[in-house]
Amino acid sequence: MKHYSAFAVAREALRYHTGWERAWRSPEPKKKYDVIIVGAGGHGLATAYYLGKNYGIQNVAVIEKGWLGGGNTGRNTTIIRSNYLQDPSAALYEKARGLYEDLSQDLNYNVMFSPRGVIMLAQTQHEIRGYQRTAHANALQGVKTEWIGPERVKQLVPIINLDGPRYPVLGGLWQERGGTARHDAVAWGYARACSAMGMDIIQQCEVTGVRSDNGRVVGVDTTKGAIDCEKLGIVVAGHSGQLAEMAGFRLPLEAVALQALVSEPIKPCMDVVVMANTVHGYMSQSDKGEMVIGGGTDAYNNFTQRGSFHHIEETVRALVETFPMISRLKMLRQWGGIVDMTGDRSPILSKTPLQGCFINAGWGTGGFKAIPGSGWGMAQLMATGHSPLTEAFTLDRFKEGRFIDESVAAGVAH
Numbered sequence: 001m002k003h004y005s006a007f008a009v010a011r012e013a014l015r016y017h018t019g020w021e022r023a024w025r026s027p028e029p030k031k032k033y034d035v036i037i038v039g040a041g042g043h044g045l046a047t048a049y050y051l052g053k054n055y056g057i058q059n060v061a062v063i064e065k066g067w068l069g070g071g072n073t074g075r076n077t078t079i080i081r082s083n084y085l086q087d088p089s090a091a092l093y094e095k096a097r098g099l100y101e102d103l104s105q106d107l108n109y110n111v112m113f114s115p116r117g118v119i120m121l122a123q124t125q126h127e128i129r130g131y132q133r134t135a136h137a138n139a140l141q142g143v144k145t146e147w148i149g150p151e152r153v154k155q156l157v158p159i160i161n162l163d164g165p166r167y168p169v170l171g172g173l174w175q176e177r178g179g180t181a182r183h184d185a186v187a188w189g190y191a192r193a194c195s196a197m198g199m200d201i202i203q204q205c206e207v208t209g210v211r212s213d214n215g216r217v218v219g220v221d222t223t224k225g226a227i228d229c230e231k232l233g234i235v236v237a238g239h240s241g242q243l244a245e246m247a248g249f250r251l252p253l254e255a256v257a258l259q260a261l262v263s264e265p266i267k268p269c270m271d272v273v274v275m276a277n278t279v280h281g282y283m284s285q286s287d288k289g290e291m292v293i294g295g296g297t298d299a300y301n302n303f304t305q306r307g308s309f310h311h312i313e314e315t316v317r318a319l320v321e322t323f324p325m326i327s328r329l330k331m332l333r334q335w336g337g338i339v340d341m342t343g344d345r346s347p348i349l350s351k352t353p354l355q356g357c358f359i360n361a362g363w364g365t366g367g368f369k370a371i372p373g374s375g376w377g378m379a380q381l382m383a384t385g386h387s388p389l390t391e392a393f394t395l396d397r398f399k400e401g402r403f404i405d406e407s408v409a410a411g412v413a414h
């Protein structure tokens with residue numbers, strides 16, 4: 001893999017950019033791999049990357065039915081934060097946020113991590129108490145967040161209207177080193193680094209079956225034929241239920257569409273991320289100038305990766321109270337992604353009843369922020385059989401009642 005650098009850009013400029021090579025190879029599948037990861041979203045690719053980087057396991061295939069990063073990873077609103085309430089979540093999300101800090105250098109690929117700060121607005125007395133509690137919990141967990149009053153919110157977000165007709169802004173939970181990153185670049189950066197280690201990323205190849213022998217996984221059936229493996233990682237977000245069924249077990253998950261939209265590009269007007277969970281909407285400004293706006297989940301199960309008109313109306317109507325200026329914006333595009341929701345709104349990073357088969361799912365509406373930490377922990381779990389980052393997130397917790405309740409921190413109305 002050629003190193004990307006200012007020098008490389010200058011060199012290529014002199015030879016009309018004829019020397020760039022493809023960022024990743026597109027090989028045909030081999031007969032057998034040590035590890036197969038199903039799903040080339042951020043979590044699947046990050047798992048493969050840390051298997052290679054941290055454990056030297058490089059005979060790995062990542063199998064993707066569409067194009068890499070084309071699932072939720074390329075459809076999300078890119079908010080990164082780690083201000084969760086429960087200790088295992090804070091540890092996992094803070095590990096991820098920390099890895100994001102120098103992910104561009106690590107991958108030699110600019111993922112455009114922008115720690116511009118994230119505010120979660122409190123607009124009811126109940127939210128004030130909830131966020132102050134989270135700030136205290138974060139202090140004990142070593143996660144840097146603070147409770148701020150309305151004046152400070154206004155200072156950080158001059159376009160905000162503090163005195164909304166229904167819900168005035170009463171303060172907020174502020175995480176200064178939260179922010180955003182370029183979603184596609186995260187997938188592309190991991191893919192390029194995996195390919196450079198000799199791993200095969202096989203796109204346009206759907207896994208249609210999981211093969212086992214005597215309770216142990218031995219391979220998968222795909223649209224490009226059968227492929228054997230020693231270990232299998234299922235990392236397919238909204239399609240986890242289908243893959244689990246192929247592997248012979250059930251998951252406590254439901255799949256729903258989550259929607260987002262962007263406005264026309266405008267001049268810079270907001271340089272932090274704002275989440276308004278009571279009225280329900282969240283917004284940041286992209287580097288191109290578009291206002292990136294997140295809505296809610298559909299109230300019914302579906303697999304359509306589309307938007308719907310009532311969501312635009314509901315989301316914009318809610319946000320207009322807090323940001324009156326957006327009433328004059330034209331909306332350019334909307335879309336949906338299929339998210340995988342657990343009952344306690346926390347992910348599943350776990351061994352499964354099928355030996356050698358692991359599952360990474362249940363990130364629901366908030367898994368982009370977790371990609372590096374999840375990949376790190378999942379790789380450790382798959383390579384060694386144990387990871388302190390993932391041990392609370394097992395499938396068994398649903399049987400044993402050890403829920404990790406993050407329904408408030410998840411920040412999206414479900």
Ligand SMILES: Cc1cc2nc3c(=O)[nH]c(=O)nc-3n(C[C@H](O)[C@H](O)[C@H](O)COP(=O)(O)OP(=O)(O)OC[C@H]3O[C@@H](n4cnc5c(N)ncnc54)[C@H](O)[C@@H]3O)c2cc1C
Pocket residue numbers: 038039040041042043044063064065066067068069070071072073074075076077078079080205206207208235236237238239243258259260294335336337338339363364365366367368369370
């Ligand atoms: C509109 C929206 C906004 C969001 N906003 C945020 C946010 O601001 N911050 C945040 O942290 N998170 C956010 N999220 C959530 C986040 O996007 C997801 O949690 C995360 O991207 C999940 O990544 P993944 O790798 O698990 O899944 P995906 O990126 O969906 O990857 C799974 C892949 O598996 C593939 N696959 C499925 N079935 C098969 C099969 N049978 N064979 C082969 N491949 C298969 C799919 O094609 C897909 O590419 C948002 C999501 C949406 C939809």
